[in-house]
Amino acid sequence: MNKHVDYLIIGGGIAGLMMAYQLEKNGLSFLLIDEGKNSSSSKVAAGMFNPISGKRMTVNWRADELLETLHASFVDFEKLLNKNYLVQADILQAFGNVKESNDFFVQLEKAQFNKYIEIDPAKQDALNDEFGSFGVKGSGWVKTSEWIADYQAYLLKNNKLIYRTTNWDELKRKGEQWLWREKVFNKVVSCEGFQVNQNPYFDWLPFKLCKGQVLHILCKGLNPHVILKKGVYLVHQFEDVYKVGATYEWDFEDEQANETGQEMLLQKLSKLLVLPFEVVHREAGIRPTTRDRAAILGEHPHLKNLYCFNGLGTKGMLQAPFLSAHLLAHIETKSDLLKEVNIQRFKEFYTNSHPLETV
Ligand SMILES: Cc1cc2nc3c(=O)[nH]c(=O)nc-3n(C[C@H](O)[C@H](O)[C@H](O)COP(=O)(O)OP(=O)(O)OC[C@H]3O[C@@H](n4cnc5c(N)ncnc54)[C@H](O)[C@@H]3O)c2cc1C
Structure with a gap:
């Protein structure tokens, strides 16, 4: 039957x-x-959640509702699987240039943007913030894998x-x-x-696929409770290992992580991080991105x-x-x-x- x-x-x-x-x-x-x-x-995703889009300096679509449902679902997963997967952590984002900083202060006038922002966050010595920085509240990551x-x-x-x-x-x-x-x-x-x-x-x-690569680096002296961001992000994994991501590649030939992706990430990382580190792993995935995002x-x-x-x-x-x-x-x-x-x-x-x- x-x-x-x-x-x-x-x-x-x-x-x-x-x-x-x-x-x-x-x-x-x-x-x-x-x-x-x-x-x-x-x-391969870092599993990060961020109420704002730090590049465009705007609040993400329906950010409040998305965050609320995300938190509620991982409370359920904690009960079901007996493990906590969701890490709440502020983002410390450094401006890449003066324009980014100017855009940021214009957005700050808006209450919906402002409520997620920490204007004077605690500094992290590891972050090169020559153009200044700001904190994002309500962010964090899920230990996705x-x-x-x-x-x-x-x-x-x-x-x-x-x-x-x-x-x-x-x-x-x-x-x-x-x-x-x-x-x-x-x-x-x-x-x-x-x-x-x-x-x-x-x-x-009409999908418009986007390959993404990440690195895992070993770096001593970083604060594991904060996400650092400047062109790329650094998210804690375990012990002294951090995930660095990500690339956004619209033209690609395969799903594999490669030297070119690693170089792109390292170049950006050199502008963010002032501590020595070692690359221990690299991986890649293809995002199901659409024409209108x-x-x-x-x-x-x-x-x-x-x-x-x-x-x-x-x-x-x-x-x-x-x-x-x-x-x-x-x-x-x-x-x-x-x-x-x-x-x-x-x-x-x-x-x-x-x-x-x-x-
Ligand atoms: C480098 C990188 C970093 C990212 N970082 C973040 C981040 O920090 N935060 C965030 O929110 N998002 C992040 N993303 C985006 C996020 O990973 C994607 O939005 C999400 O994973 C898409 O999930 P999905 O289930 O639609 O697709 P997938 O992850 O591709 O899952 C599809 C699954 O279906 C299986 N499948 C496909 N076809 C078949 C079939 N015929 N039969 C059986 N199984 C099949 C596949 O094997 C796979 O397991 C990142 C993505 C990348 C690449």
Whole structure:
């Protein structure tokens, strides 16, 4: 007999795992399929959350709500997995030049920006702040790779995760439901990150992928409780090891970390850090960034019960808890999707080039 399951999630990065969390929280059954690759955007991410965009000196989209949902979800994960993954830490950001400093003081007039700013933060000797610096409150990071490993292990133990590559040809249509290997699913959510370009049902969406590389450095004398930022950021990992990131590469040939990426990061790091250090590791991932830099949520234009949750871009950790809850509310209660993230905004890109097999 076919077994009915509420949801099938394809992809177990930040997007797929946050979707799984929302389903568990709402008592819905699901199966998550992930390839189990060693490296992915989610696994290399620094997991930083920052209410402001320090380059443009603006407050991030819906920053208050995103932060609130992020914190609440990691309180739940702490209870579930018995570990604290979310580290609250201020950012100490040095201006790269006089223009950045001028832009900053203009923004400071705005209450929404101002409330996150510490104008006179405690100095850190390790930071070269020749043009001045400021502090950002409400920021921090999630120990992302640790959380992914632990939550995936929990799901595996509870028979809610399978490690394998989904071949979309194996998914058949059964009325308005989906059939995959003897199991019937009411709904399917596609969370494959940049590999959505291999998904025949969503490959028409206008993604603009962005490779990112990070270094791990060994450096003694840094304060592990503060994130330093100036062109690149430094986030504590363990003992005297820090993550330095990241590059933003719009033209790239593969997913691998390379010498060129390392050089780009080292050049920027030399302007930030006044302490000696040693590079111990480098890694890379591809961010699922979109044309308008906003996430893509919602149902396929023509296939009922097939959903997209993707396009988290450079801010996966900050956005995924809020947006996964938002998508689930839309699916289950028919509430409207926010227009900025609604898949409908790209409907003119849709081409129906992949006929679907039904059983
Ligand atoms: C260097 C770098 C640093 C970053 N730093 C930060 C940061 O500090 N803060 C932040 O918020 N964001 C950061 N990001 C962005 C963040 O990593 C992404 O927004 C996020 O990881 C996207 O998650 P995702 O689940 O959509 O995609 P992915 O991480 O790519 O996950 C998709 C998963 O689906 C699996 N998959 C794909 N296709 C299939 C298939 N057919 N069958 C089975 N499994 C499949 C993949 O193997 C993968 O596990 C960073 C990204 C990079 C590259």
